[in-house]
Amino acid sequence: MTDPAYNFAYLDEQTKRMIRRAILKGIAVPGYQVPFASREMPMPYGWGTGGVQVTAACLVPEDRLKVIDQGADDTTNAVSIRKFFSRTAGVATTEATTDATLIQTRHRIPETPLHAGQILVYQVPIPEPLRFLEPRETETRKMHELEEYGLMHVKLYEDIARHGQIAISYAYPVKVEGRYVMDPSPIPKFDNPKLTNSPAIQLFGAGREQRIYALPPYTQVVSLDFDDHPFTASKAPHDCDLCGSPDSYLDEVITDDQGSRMYVCSDTDFCASRRSAGHKGRLWAPAPEEAL
Amino acid sequence: MYVAVKGGERAIDNAHAWLAEERRGDPGVTEMSIDQIREQLKLAVNRVMAEGSLYDPDLAALAIKQSLGDLIEAVFLIRAYRTTLPRFGASNPVDTAAMAIDRRISATFKDLPGGQVLGPTFDYTHRLLDFKLAAEGLPPAAATAPATPGPVPHVTDFLNRDGLIETAPTDDTPPPDLTREPLELPASRALRLQAITRGDEGFILSLAYSTQRGYGRTHAFVGELRIGRVAVEMDIPELGFAVEIGEVELTECETVNQFKGSRTEPPQFTRGYGLVFGQSERKAIAMSLVDRALRWQELGEDYIGAPAQDEEFVLSHCDNIQATGFLEHIKLPHYVDFQAELQMVRHLRAEATALAEAAE
Amino acid sequence: MAAPQRWLATDTAPLLSVQGLTRHYGARIGCADVGFDLYPGEVMGIVGESGSGKSTLLSCLAGHLQPDAGRITYDGRDILSLREGERRYLARTEWAYVHQNPRDGLRMCVSAGGNVGERLMAVGARHYGDIRAKATDWLGRVEIAADRIDDRPSAFSGGMQQRLQIARNLVTGPRLVFMDEPTGGLDVSVQARLLDLLRGLVRDLGLSVIIVTHDLAVVRLLADRLMVMKSGYVVEHGLTDQVLDDPQNAYTQLLVSSVLQV
Numbered sequence: 001m002t003d004p005a006y007n008f009a010y011l012d013e014q015t016k017r018m019i020r021r022a023i024l025k026g027i028a029v030p031g032y033q034v035p036f037a038s039r040e041m042p043m044p045y046g047w048g049t050g051g052v053q054v055t056a057a058c059l060v061p062e063d064r065l066k067v068i069d070q071g072a073d074d075t076t077n078a079v080s081i082r083k084f085f086s087r088t089a090g091v092a093t094t095e096a097t098t099d100a101t102l103i104q105t106r107h108r109i110p111e112t113p114l115h116a117g118q119i120l121v122y123q124v125p126i127p128e129p130l131r132f133l134e135p136r137e138t139e140t141r142k143m144h145e146l147e148e149y150g151l152m153h154v155k156l157y158e159d160i161a162r163h164g165q166i167a168i169s170y171a172y173p174v175k176v177e178g179r180y181v182m183d184p185s186p187i188p189k190f191d192n193p194k195l196t197n198s199p200a201i202q203l204f205g206a207g208r209e210q211r212i213y214a215l216p217p218y219t220q221v222v223s224l225d226f227d228d229h230p231f232t233a234s235k236a237p238h239d240c241d242l243c244g245s246p247d248s249y250l251d252e253v254i255t256d257d258q259g260s261r262m263y264v265c266s267d268t269d270f271c272a273s274r275r276s277a278g279h280k281g282r283l284w285a286p287a288p289e290e291a292l
Numbered sequence: 293m294y295v296a297v298k299g300g301e302r303a304i305d306n307a308h309a310w311l312a313e314e315r316r317g318d319p320g321v322t323e324m325s326i327d328q329i330r331e332q333l334k335l336a337v338n339r340v341m342a343e344g345s346l347y348d349p350d351l352a353a354l355a356i357k358q359s360l361g362d363l364i365e366a367v368f369l370i371r372a373y374r375t376t377l378p379r380f381g382a383s384n385p386v387d388t389a390a391m392a393i394d395r396r397i398s399a400t401f402k403d404l405p406g407g408q409v410l411g412p413t414f415d416y417t418h419r420l421l422d423f424k425l426a427a428e429g430l431p432p433a434a435a436t437a438p439a440t441p442g443p444v445p446h447v448t449d450f451l452n453r454d455g456l457i458e459t460a461p462t463d464d465t466p467p468p469d470l471t472r473e474p475l476e477l478p479a480s481r482a483l484r485l486q487a488i489t490r491g492d493e494g495f496i497l498s499l500a501y502s503t504q505r506g507y508g509r510t511h512a513f514v515g516e517l518r519i520g521r522v523a524v525e526m527d528i529p530e531l532g533f534a535v536e537i538g539e540v541e542l543t544e545c546e547t548v549n550q551f552k553g554s555r556t557e558p559p560q561f562t563r564g565y566g567l568v569f570g571q572s573e574r575k576a577i578a579m580s581l582v583d584r585a586l587r588w589q590e591l592g593e594d595y596i597g598a599p600a601q602d603e604e605f606v607l608s609h610c611d612n613i614q615a616t617g618f619l620e621h622i623k624l625p626h627y628v629d630f631q632a633e634l635q636m637v638r639h640l641r642a643e644a645t646a647l648a649e650a651a652e
Numbered sequence: 653m654a655a656p657q658r659w660l661a662t663d664t665a666p667l668l669s670v671q672g673l674t675r676h677y678g679a680r681i682g683c684a685d686v687g688f689d690l691y692p693g694e695v696m697g698i699v700g701e702s703g704s705g706k707s708t709l710l711s712c713l714a715g716h717l718q719p720d721a722g723r724i725t726y727d728g729r730d731i732l733s734l735r736e737g738e739r740r741y742l743a744r745t746e747w748a749y750v751h752q753n754p755r756d757g758l759r760m761c762v763s764a765g766g767n768v769g770e771r772l773m774a775v776g777a778r779h780y781g782d783i784r785a786k787a788t789d790w791l792g793r794v795e796i797a798a799d800r801i802d803d804r805p806s807a808f809s810g811g812m813q814q815r816l817q818i819a820r821n822l823v824t825g826p827r828l829v830f831m832d833e834p835t836g837g838l839d840v841s842v843q844a845r846l847l848d849l850l851r852g853l854v855r856d857l858g859l860s861v862i863i864v865t866h867d868l869a870v871v872r873l874l875a876d877r878l879m880v881m882k883s884g885y886v887v888e889h890g891l892t893d894q895v896l897d898d899p900q901n902a903y904t905q906l907l908v909s910s911v912l913q914v
Contacts, residue, residue: 076303167640
């Protein structure tokens with residue numbers, strides 16, 4: 001038994017073609033979940049196999065790939081996926097959002113605005129926005145087909161009746177081009193405004209659930225709300241303690257036993273760029289020598 | 293100042309190195325060989341082949357070694373490997389009537405052509421730990437006798453002849469391939485059987501058990517359980533005939549279930565079917581009970597809301613690779629979404645407190 | 653409120669037209685060869701004992717059961733040839749179905765306001781305040797106190813649940829309402845109150861209704877016309893008062909005479 005040589009980006013050409021067909025269908029009908037024959041990948045379902053398959057189908061040797069998880073390039077799973085593509089595709093990798101041609105992401109949209117020619121690939125656990133209101137796939141499929149979204153709005157209504165506002169904080173449902181209700185993956189609702197009218201192509205891959213969906217460039221994406229309870233893209237009411245940014249999404253870090261906290265940009269590339277450009281936050285200090 | 297945690301890559305490499313040490317265990321103890329696993333942990337190998345959907349005992353044994361004996365992890369390795377294999381085509385349906393039988397029993401008749409052949413079964417062992425096994429040595433040779441020749445017809449054929457059991461309508465449509473097409477519901481029986489045979493043994497076992505306890509009871513009798521080897525043949529277009537490409541060991545179970553009549557037909561027994569790679573009795577029997585439970589609609593029975601009757605529930609959750617992947621993924625960082633929830637809860641609590649204070 | 657004109661003129665096309673509707677259960681007849689026309693604004697009662705086939709008939713009409721034979725035409729459209737999606741759309745907009753057990757027609761885990769607001773939101777209502785105001789208004793119309801708007805139906809009495817179900821169904825102004833024993837399971841005083849409410853709503857909104865019941869008092873109060881069913885067949889039909897005061901069929905006579913005349 002010998003180690004087989006892998007095709008470029010691991011997947012065989014037939015499979016990539018099948019995935020690209022699904023992607024094209026998704027782009028042709030923005031927000032519609034296209035079933036696809038998800039392959040068993042060398043990483044577990046739940047670790048981003050959908051995103052990996054979409055990326056593998058899109059990659060060309062000239063690409064520069066960025067992989068982030070929770071906004072950071074150095075979280076273990078981002079490292080693992082980036083390594084996977086280094087090994088199987090040999091593409092150049094980068095941490096700089098502006099330099100990347102393809103970005104695979106889990107749970108965040110980069111702070112730096114994307115430009116035309118970039119592809120953003122999202123990892124999606126549960127593609128179906130109605131899933132927790134209606135567990136049956138046979139039902140939710142019909143609801144999308146018939147634009148039967150009353151149940152979704154009932155949920156929002158109930159939130160307001162109970163809490164005084166819509167209580168969804170991430171994976172906030174959106175309406176795409178006035179037709180399909182879509183789950184934008186578990187990005188914080190703070191990121192939702194970045195979905196609409198983006199110059200980049202946005203692709204969503206759910207491996208275990210076997211669905212791909214897409215937003216072509218300059219697609220209208222509206223977060224669901226009520227006229228008198230409009231959507232707000234909220235975040236922690238702080239500035240980044242390292243770079244001082246007032247409008248980036250922040251990680252909360254517990255720094256000592258007394259429960260002291262600090263807030264830092266979740267987007268590590270964004271924060272580092274700001275700091276090298278001279279911006280300083282409340283707790284900024286000159287960077288120490290790289291520890292071993 | 294705070295420096296973001298780095299070194300994820302090094303951490304991963306060190307973790308893998310430690311895992312390799314754990315896999316080897318005490319270096320003073322003899323290392324396990326693939327052959328040993330294949331020969332002496334045969335039923336584990338069978339399970340990995342069945343759930344991995346790949347018939348190759350050597351590969352299954354390797355996967356078991358690599359996974360430190362975690363069978364679901366081993367199945368994962370096999371599945372991932374399987375994806376990379378080129379496909380040459382499909383075999384012809386195997387003929388289980390021509391099986392070279394090691395074990396064959398029927399609960400529905402005391403005796404029948406072909407006989408009741410116990411085979412290498414645990415069934416009548418007393419479950420007492422055998423400490424003699426802790427020492428190594430050759431077991432006493434089992435007595436042998438020449439095999440009785442002659443065909444071993446399926447029990448259901450006899451029932452069929454008298455019209456006592458439903459006949460499955462012949463359907464030559466090639467069944468869909470779950471590993472090549474997304475699962476779409478409602479599913480055909482062929483697709484359901486495919487999903488169940490590679491589904492988690494524990495899950496299928498529990499579902500089958502639940503039907504016996506009233507959650508969709510089907511009154512199952514084991515009409516026939518047979519284990520043995522069948523020839524696998526493939527049509528070679530260039531040759532114009534089929535060629536035997538090998539043998540596989542299979543377990544086949546046919547249950548005889550609750551009879552039913554319809555507007556146009558008098559009562560007949562109904563069927564459940566199970567087929568699994570290797571000697572995998574528990575799985576094959578469980579599979580046939582779940583198969584029968586899922587057929588309630590085509591047989592005009594009532595849907596009582598039993599889990600084993602719910603096709604979508606069974607098929608969406610029987611794949612243990614999907615299940616463990618999604619379950620275990622909650623170990624991955626989720627601090628961004630958590631942060632969003634945290635902010636939401638803080639905000640709502642602040643508002644609730646403000647409201648309460650204003651009311652006073 | 654003045655009763656609006658209900659025009660039963662024969663030059664108006666029937667809203668619902670049924671011919672030869674038949675449904676079996678194995679060898680047993682569910683309903684056989686049922687035919688009738690229902691005009692806009694009419695209330696048709698279907699009465700009979702249990703086993704008469706009236707519930708089967710209603711299920712076939714509402715699209716819950718597939719008939720074995722027959723034809724159903726609604727507003728000129730052949731209902732039995734509709735795709736499932738078209739039928740569901742109809743059920744959400746122009747039709748309504750009031751279940752005998754309100755739990756079957758309500759979302760028990762959603763507040764009263766959410767239950768009433770759902771059909772509004774399903775057809776595009778997007779102003780929370782307006783939805784809530786309309787829900788409050790409808791709760792009032794079915795005599796549920798406004799401060800119950802955020803309570804779940806599981807906290808309501810059977811009568812209240814039934815009234816909530818009615819509000820939920822009528823809020824978007826359907827044209828045709830199916831009712832399956834709407835007063836079944838409620839005690840007598842609650843029934844009376846509900847019937848009064850229904851009568852008012854039907855009149856005010858000019859609804860067309862098909863109501864199935866074993867209770868002749870219900871049809872006396874609500875129905876313009878009546879069909880009497882026995883063993884799956886329609887044995888008598890006509891104007892309610894005529895059928896009840898002067899029954900021609902022996903079975904109808906039996907039915908009528910066995911009811912305490914109030």
